[in-house]
Each structure stands twice: as structure tokens, then as C-alpha cells.
Amino acid sequence: xxxxxxxxxxxxxxxxxxxxxxxxxxxxxxxxxxxxxxxxxxxxxxxxxxxxxxxxxxxxxxxxxxxxxxxxxxxxxxxxxxxxxxxxxxxxxxxxxxxxxxxxxxxxxxxxxxxxxxxxxxxxxxxxxxxxxxxxxxxxxxxxxxxxxxxxxxxxxxxxxxxxxxxxxxxxxxxxxxxxxxxxxxxxxxxxxxxxxxxxxxxxxxxxxxxxxxxxxxxxxxxxxxxxxxxxxxxxxxxxxxxxxxxxxxxxxxxxxxxxxxxxxxxxxxxxxxxxxxxxxxxxxxxxxxxxxxxxxxxxxxxxxxxxxxxxxxxxxxxxxxxxxxxxxxxxxxxxxxxxxxxxxxxxxxxxxxxxxxxxxxxxxxxxxxxxxxxxxxxxxxxxxxxxxxxxxxxxxxxxxxxxxxxxxxxxxxxxx
Amino acid sequence: xxxxxxxxxxxxxxxxxxxxxxxxxxxxxxxxxxxxxxxxxxxxxxxxxxxxxxxxxxxxxxxxxxxxxxxxxxxxxxxxxxxxxxxxxxx
Numbered sequence: 001x002x003x004x005x006x007x008x009x010x011x012x013x014x015x016x017x018x019x020x021x022x023x024x025x026x027x028x029x030x031x032x033x034x035x036x037x038x039x040x041x042x043x044x045x046x047x048x049x050x051x052x053x054x055x056x057x058x059x060x061x062x063x064x065x066x067x068x069x070x071x072x073x074x075x076x077x078x079x080x081x082x083x084x085x086x087x088x089x090x091x092x093x094x095x096x097x098x099x100x101x102x103x104x105x106x107x108x109x110x111x112x113x114x115x116x117x118x119x120x121x122x123x124x125x126x127x128x129x130x131x132x133x134x135x136x137x138x139x140x141x142x143x144x145x146x147x148x149x150x151x152x153x154x155x156x157x158x159x160x161x162x163x164x165x166x167x168x169x170x171x172x173x174x175x176x177x178x179x180x181x182x183x184x185x186x187x188x189x190x191x192x193x194x195x196x197x198x199x200x201x202x203x204x205x206x207x208x209x210x211x212x213x214x215x216x217x218x219x220x221x222x223x224x225x226x227x228x229x230x231x232x233x234x235x236x237x238x239x240x241x242x243x244x245x246x247x248x249x250x251x252x253x254x255x256x257x258x259x260x261x262x263x264x265x266x267x268x269x270x271x272x273x274x275x276x277x278x279x280x281x282x283x284x285x286x287x288x289x290x291x292x293x294x295x296x297x298x299x300x301x302x303x304x305x306x307x308x309x310x311x312x313x314x315x316x317x318x319x320x321x322x323x324x325x326x327x328x329x330x331x332x333x334x335x336x337x338x339x340x341x342x343x344x345x346x347x348x349x350x351x352x353x354x355x356x357x358x359x360x361x362x363x364x365x366x367x368x369x370x371x372x373x374x375x376x377x378x379x380x381x382x383x384x385x386x387x388x389x390x391x392x393x394x395x396x397x398x399x400x401x402x403x404x405x406x407x408x409x410x411x412x413x414x415x416x417x
Numbered sequence: 418x419x420x421x422x423x424x425x426x427x428x429x430x431x432x433x434x435x436x437x438x439x440x441x442x443x444x445x446x447x448x449x450x451x452x453x454x455x456x457x458x459x460x461x462x463x464x465x466x467x468x469x470x471x472x473x474x475x476x477x478x479x480x481x482x483x484x485x486x487x488x489x490x491x492x493x494x495x496x497x498x499x500x501x502x503x504x505x506x507x508x
Contacts, residue, residue, distance in 0.1 A: 241466035252462040254437065255491070300435045301491045303468040308418045308494070310431035343462045399462040412461050415435055 002192070023188055024068075024195035029202045029227050033061045035382060036220055036229035038207050038243060039236035040064025042073035042183075042368065043360055045190035045201075046375020047235055047382070049107065052197030054376070055383035060199045061229075063222060065206040069187040072238060075337035076368035077260050077294050079273050079284065081118040081178035082143050085134045088393035088405040089346060090141040095390040096373025097143075097177060103372060109189030111181050112287060117272040118178030119148070119156065121322070123167045127277055131173040138175070146174045157274065159325050167278035167321060178273060180284050186371060210247045210357065217247075217356040233358040233382050235374075238338035239303075240361035247354055251361065252343040252399045254414040257302040257336040258294070258365045259311055263329040265289030274322070281318030283326075291329055293319060297339065297365060299415040307336045339365050345417030346405035349378055349387070350396040358382050359396060364417055421499045424481045436474035438464050439486050468492050474502070 002021045012019045035051060037044045040062045051057045080100050082093035104111050122128045128147075135145035149171045150162060162169045191201055202224070209221040210232065219228040236243045241251050266289050275282040283293040295315035298307045312334065320327055342348065342362030347370070352359050360378045363370060377388035387394075398404055399412075410416040418430040441464075444456035465471075468491055475485045484502035489495065 239468075241464070242468055245465075250459075250463040250465065252464070254464055254466050255468075300430075300489075301437070301466065301471055301473065302494065303492045304494055308430055310429070313431075400458045413437070415437070 023192045024201055027200040027202055029061055029063070029205060029222065029224055030200065031225075032219075032228040033200070034059040034229070035231045035233060036060075036227055037062045037233045037235060038220065039234065040068050040191075040201060040203065041071045041235065041237070042186055042190065042371040043237065043363075043374045043378070044233075044235040045187060045194055046371050047233060047360070047378045048194040048199045048201075049190045049197070050376045050379035051383060052194060052199055055379055057383055058198040060194075061227065062194065062199060062201045063205045063207055063220070063227075064201070064203045067203050068191050068201065069184055072337045072339065072367060073187045073371070074184055075260065075335060076183055077282070077284070077292050078180045078183045078286075078368065079118065079178070079282070080113075080181055080369040081175055081273075082369075083118065083120065083134065083138060083145065083173065083175045083178065085137050085407055086405055087137075087141075089407065090137065090143065091390040092373050092377065092394070093370060094141060094143050095376065096370050099372035099376060100181065101177070103189070107189045107193040109185060109192065111185040111189055113179070113181045114287075115177050115179040116284075117174055117176045118275070119153070119172045119174045119272060120275045121153070121160075121169050121172040121277045123170055123278045125170075128170060135173050144175060144177050146176070148172045148174050156272070157270075159269075160274075160323055161321065164321065172277075180273065180286075182287075183368060190375070207243065208246070210354070212247065212354055215355055217354050231356045231358065231382055233360065233378065235360040235378065237340045237361055237363045237367055240340045240359070244352075244359065244361070247352065247357055249352060251348075252412075253340045253362050254301050255303055255338050256297045256299070256341045256415060257304060257307045258297045258339050259307040259315070259334055259336045260292070260294040261312075261315065261331050261334045262286070262290040262292050263326075264332050266291065266329060269325075276318050276322040279314070279318035279321065281315055281322060283319065283323075290332065291326060297341065297415065298336075303338055305336050305338055339363065339367070341414035341417060343399055343412040343414060344404035344406040345408055345410065347374070347394050348396050349374065349381060349391045349394040351381070351385075352396065418494050418496075420475060420485070420487060420496060422477050422480060422483065422485060423499060423501050424483050425477065428477070428480055432477060432479035433475040433485075434478045436476065439472040439474045440465065470497060
């Protein structure tokens with residue numbers, strides 16, 4: 001597979017860049033595998049990579065309906081963090097953060113991982129107390145968190161609208177290890193790494209059904225023929241309900257559209273990631289200079305991969321309230337991704353009632369940061385048939401038993417999580 | 418997206434609040450034959466989540482305060498029909 005060096009760069013520069021080779025093998029499906037992973041997004045590719053690298057299972061196919069990098073792994077706002085509150089969530093996101101920290105060395109690919117810090121602003125005494133509690137929960141779990149007062153935030157970001165009459169900035173909760181990653185490189189790096197270990201990556205291969213014999217999965221049907229498999233793993237967040245329905249399941253999930261935005265390239269102005277605490281708005285600046293920002297989901301069921309204008313207006317109002325200086329930046333693009341909104345706002349990594357069929361779903365709008373941890377723990381579950389210690393709470397039956405993991409305490413209303 | 422409110426006419430979706438799938442029916446716990454735990458789990462948590470036509474509840478919060486059942490294609494956001502909520506039929 002393609003490797004990069006100063007020598008290869010020079011050689012290709014002198015020969016019109018005609019010598020570059022594909023980074024991974026784009027294969028046709030074979031008839032049988034030990035494990036078939038449905039979904040070639042970030043989580044599916046990471047699962048295949050860790051199955052091969054950590055658990056020695058290399059007879060694996062990743063089946064992707066579209067093309068690698070075309071789904072949510074290329075549609076998110078690239079932020080990584082582990083600033084959660086609940087003990088069910090914290091271990092997974094911190095495992096993920098630790099994997100991010102070593103990822104480029106691990107899969108030998110430049111993912112431009114930048115731990116530039118994630119700052120959640122607070123605007124009231126009550127919100128400060130809530131963030132102090134969250135920061136304490138993080139530190140109990142060995143995660144870095146610092147509660148900043150107004151002066152400390154002012155030193156970091158002097159241009160914020162500190163003295164706004166309605167929502168003055170009082171301070172913030174800072175996770176310095178949080179930051180951003182080049183999301184496309186995550187897909188490419190995992191794809192190349194998995195492919196190097198012998199995993200087949202099959203694009204344009206939509207799964208149309210599961211072969212289930214006496215309660216046990218025996219393979220999948222696809223538009224490119226039937227494939228036998230000892231185990232099948234679903235990692236298709238956004239479309240989980242539709243795929244699970246082919247195995248006779250109804251899920252505690254609704255599909256919603258989440259929009260994101262990027263402006264024209266500007267000189268460096270925002271060194272880290274900032275979130276507004278009085279509305280839903282978050283922003284960072286890409287290495288190319290564009291301001292990358294987003295906010296709430298649109299709030300109604302959607303598979304359309306595009307949203308509506310009320311949310312565009314709401315997000316831009318949040319940005320203007322927080323940092324009026326960005327008002328003259330022109331928005332270049334906006335787009336939408338379809339996310340699995342689960343009934344408690346937390347993901348599902350579990351077995352299913354069908355033996356040998358595994359489910360990774362319900363990532364809401366926070367799936368990107370979890371990519372390495374999700375892949376690692378899902379691979380563990382598939383290989384060992386027992387949950388990874390960092391992902392024991394993400395059970396499919398927790399809604400039935402009452403063990404929900406509801407960070408916001410909103411209840412079973414997916415568009416409010 | 419504009420929603421044709423049966424009372425107010427075509428209005429911007431921003432005037433409405435969304436509750437979700439209108440097909441869920443609260444189980445009858447007066448019926449002794451109902452497994453109420455299983456039925457409530459189904460009612461509260463499980464959804465069809467179709468890609469295509471979906472009947473859903475919208476509330477015209479910045480308008481006439483009516484509850485409306487909107488049938489909408491979740492793949493295109495095209496609205497097929499909108500009717501006033503028949504409270505009896507949707508109990």
C-alpha cells in the first residue's frame with residue numbers, strides 16, 4: 001500500500017504526480033468471511049482495523065453502500081473531547097481520547113491531531129456549578145479539566161463578548177487535551193491500516209438483508225451477491241433503524257439531520273475550540289483557515305442530509321452573540337449529516353437477539369470523537385463476545401431495564417438530547 | 418420547510434414545535450390482558466423511524482396553538498398532508 005516519504009514526494013513532483021497509488025485495496029466481495037462489518041464509516045473502519053490489529057481476526061470484510069469517507073466521518077466538525085459527566089460514558093470517551101493521542105503513530109498516518117483545547121463557556125452561577133460538577137466527574141475518572149474564571153478566559157480569547165447584557169461570559173470549563181482532527185485522514189488512515197492487515201474494503205455494496213438460520217446470523221445479502229459470515233457487525237449510524245429492521249429489530253432511535261458550516265479562509269483568529277453556553281453554538285478554525293461551526297440538530301426526523309433555514313439562523317445568532325467579530329466572515333458551505341438520535345442521548349454497543357449479530361448505533365451528534373474507542377470496544381465485543389470494560393453500560397436492553405445513560409436528563413425525546 | 422397549518426395556512430416550520438411519530442399509542446393499563454411493562458417500553462422507546470412517509474405531531478406554538486398531524490417524507494421533507502389532531506383517534 002501507498003507510503004509517503006520525502007523521496008516519494010520528490011520523485012512524484014518530478015514526474016507530474018502520476019505515480020501515486022491507491023492507499024487501500026478496493027476489492028470485490030468474496031463468498032465467505034469470519035466477520036462482515038456493515039458500514040464503511042469511521043466506526044466500521046476502526047472496528048475492522050482493531051479486529052485485525054488487536055484481536056488477530058483478519059478474514060474480515062467492510063461493506064460500504066457508498067464510498068469511503070462520504071458519510072458522517074466526512075460531515076462532522078472534527079472535534080475530539082472527553083468532557084462527559086456520567087460514569088457510563090466517561091470511560092469510553094477517555095479511552096477514545098487516549099487512542100487519539102497515539103493514533104498517528106499507531107496507524108502511521110498524519111491525521112493532523114491537534115490538542116488545542118476545548119472550552120465550554122458558562123454564563124450564570126448555576127451553569128458554573130454544573131460545570132464544576134462535570135469537571136470533578138472528569139477528574140475523578142483521571143481526565144483533565146480546569147474551571148476558568150472570567151479573567152482566565154479573557155487571557156485566552158480576548159475577543160469574546162464578555163459583557164453582553166443578556167449572556168455575559170463568566171468563565172469556562174477547559175479540557176486542554178481536547179481539540180480537532182482532520183476527519184478525512186481518520187477514514188483513510190483506518191482504511192489503509194485495515195487493508196494492510198488483510199481486511200477487504202468493499203465499496204458500492206449495499207446490504208439488502210441478513211441470512212438468519214435458527215436464530216443465528218449466517219451472512220448477508222448484498223447488491224453484489226450473498227456473503228456468508230460467522231459474525232456480522234452493524235455500524236451504520238444514521239441508518240441504524242433501516243438496517244436493523246432487516247434483522248427484525250425496532251430500535252430506540254430516530255434519525256435526525258445535523259447541519260454544519262464553514263466560512264471562507266481567514267488568518268488565524270480562533271486558536272482552540274469554543275462552545276457557547278447560553279445557546280447551542282460551537283466553533284473552531286481549520287488549519288486551512290475556515291471557521292468551522294455548528295449548533296443544534298434541526299429537530300425533526302430526516303434522512304435528507306440537508307437541513308432548513310431556522311437552524312441556520314439560530315446557529316448564526318449564537319455565533320454573533322458570542323463573538324460579534326466573526327459577523328463579516330462569509331459562509332462558504334453548509335451541509336447536513338444524518339445522525340442516530342437515541343432515546344437517552346447515549347450510544348449502543350451490544351449484541352442483538354440474533355446470535356452472532358452485533359450492533360453499534362445511537363451516537364447522536366457525538367460519534368466522531370468516539371471513533372477510535374467505538375471501534376476498539378466494538379472489535380473487543382465481536383472478538384471475545386464479551387463487552388470491553390470501557391463499554392459495559394451501552395446495552396441495547398437498558399431502555400427496558402431502566403438503566404438509561406441520560407447526560408442531559410431530557411427523557412425519551414430524541415430531538416432534545 | 419413550510420407547514421400547511423389547517424387553521425392558519427402555510428407557515429414557516431420555525432413557528433412549530435416537534436413531538437415526533439404520531440403512530441405510538443399509549444397502552445391501556447386497564448386491560449388485564451396487556452403486558453403493561455412490555456407495552457410501555459414499546460410505546461416510550463421503540464420507533465419505526467421510516468425513510469419515507471411518516472405521520473408526526475407538530476404543535477403550532479407561535480401560531481394558533483393547534484396540534485397538527487403532518488404526513489411528511491423524511492427523505493425529501495416534502496409534506497404530503499396536514500390535518501388537525503383528532504384527539505379521540507390519537508389517544
